[in-house]
Amino acid sequence: MKNKFSEPILQIDSVVNRNFTTLNSATKTYSNRCHHLKTTIIHTTKKLEKQIKKIICTEDISDDSLLGKWNAALFHVHLKKCWLVSNGLTKYNVILTDINANNVNDIDIIFKSTFYNQLIYDGIILDSKKAEEIIGDLIFRPTDNDRSTTAFQNQRIQDFEWWKYDFDSLKEMPIREINNRMNTTPIHIGKSKKMSDYTTSVEEMKKTVFISNLSDHHYT
Template sequence: MRTPIYTTKKLEKLIKKLIQSDSNNTPGILGKWNATVFYVARKKCWLISNAKSQYSVILTDIKAADLKNIEQIFKNAFYSQLIYDGILVKYDALSAQIGKLDFYRTDNDRRTTGFQNQRLLTFDYWIYEFGSLENMPIKELASRLNSELIHVGKDRKMSDYTTSIEEIKKVLTNF
C-alpha cells in the first residue's frame, strides 16, 4: 500500500529530496493527502489534510534531520490524533493501510487547499492566543479543526454538512 501526499510549492522547496515525479500509483483506502508548511515562532510545522474527509494532522517542529523518519512521524501523529478524537483503530492495521508515503508536487486541489488555508487562518488566531509552540495543545487544536462543520455533497441540504471526524470514521470503517 502507498499513500500519496501532494505538497504545496512552499513545502516542496523544503523537501526537494523526497519529491517524486511519477504519480502512477493508485491510493489506498485513505486516498490522497495534501500537505502545507506554516511557521510558529520560526519553527516549521506541517498541516496534512486528507482529501476525502478533510481530516487534518499537525506535525510540529519538523527539521531537515526528521525527514528520514517522516513516515513514522506521520503515522504516529495520525494514530494519536485519531485516538484523541475518539476513533479507536489498531495501529498495525492503520500503518498497513498507510503503507509507504510518496511525496509529489502540488496537484492544484483547490478544494483541499481552500480548507487548509481556512484552517491556517484559524490556527493564526491560536498562535496569537497561546504565544509559543510549547504552550499550544496541538492535539486539542487539531481536534477543534476537525470538529468544524464542512460541506460534503453537491446540494445545500443540512444533511450534507458534517465534521471531518465523522467523515474519517466512515472511511476507516471500511477496513
Template sequence: MKTPVYTSKKLEKLIKKLIQKDSSDQCGILGKWNATVFYMDRKKCWLISNAKTQYVVVLTDIKVADFKNIEQLFKNALYGQLVYDGIVTEFENVSLEIGELEFLPTDNDRKTIGFQNQHLHELEWRKHEFGSLDNMPIKDLVNRLNTSPIHIGKGRKVSDYSDAIEEMKKLLVH
C-alpha cells in the same frame, strides 16, 4: 501500498530530495493527502490534510534530520490524533492503510487548499491565545479543526454537511 502526499510549492522547495516525479496509481481507502508548511515561533510545522475527509494532522517542529523518519512521524501523529478524536482503531491498521508515503508536486486541489488556508488562519488566530508553540495543545487545536462543519455532499441539505472526524470514522471503522 503507497499513499500520495501532494505538497504545496513552499513545502516542495524544502523537501526537494523527497519529491517524486510520478505516482503509482494505487492508493488505499484513505486516498490522497495534501501537505503544506507553516511557521510557529520560527519552527517549521506541516499541516497535512486528507482530500476525501478533510481530516487534518499537524506535525510540529520538523527539521531536515526528521525527513528520514517522516513516514513514522506522520503515522504516529495520525494515530495519536485519531485516538484523541475518539476514532478507535489499531495502529497496525492505520500503518497498513498508509503504507509508504509518496511525496509529489502540487496537484492544485483547490478545495483542499481552501480548507488548509482556513485551518492555517484559525491556527494563526489561536497562536495569540497561547503565546508560544510549546504552550499550544496541538491535539486539542487540531481536534477543533476536525470538528468544524464541512460540506461533503452535492446538495444543500443538512445531511450533506458533516465534520472530518465523522467522515474519517466512515473510512476506518468497519
C-alpha cells in the same frame, strides 16, 4: 502565559514505532512485516516542495490506499516550520510541528505516529496495525493544483492563526487539542446545500474506518 487547555499525554504504541520505518529516498522501502502495503500519495504545495526536494518523487505512482490522496501545506508557528496534512476524502487533518532538515528524513514515522495518536485523541478506535494498513507506503509528490483543498487548508491555517495567540510558544500549545478543533469544525461535503451534507472530519473518518472494518470482517 498559562495554557487554558490541558492535553492528556498519549503514549505512542510501541508497535507503531517498530513498524513505521524511516524513508531512505524518494522511492522508499519498508522493513516492517506488512507484506501488502498500500501506497498513499501526499501532494505538497510548491513552497513545501522547495523545502523537501530530496524526498519528492516525480514518478507517476498511483494511489491505492483506503483514504486516497492527501495534501500537505507549510505554515509557521512562532518561527517554527509546521505542516498541515489534509485528507481529500474525509477532510481529516494532521498537524506536524517543528519539521526541519534534521528530522525530515524521519517524516514517515512522524506522520504515521502523529496520525495514529490523533485518531486516538479524536475517539476513533483503531489499532496500530490497522493504521499502518490504511496508510501503507508514503510517497511525496509535487502539487496536484487542487484549488478546493488549497482553500480548505488556508481556512484551517487561518483558524490556527487565531488560536495560537493564546500561547507564548509552540511548546506550550496542546497540538492534539487544537488539531481536534480543526477536525470537529463543521464542514460541507457534497455538491448540494442540504443540511445532511454538513459533517465533521472526525465523523467522515469514523465512517470510512467503520466501512473498512466491515469489509475486513466480511472477507475473514
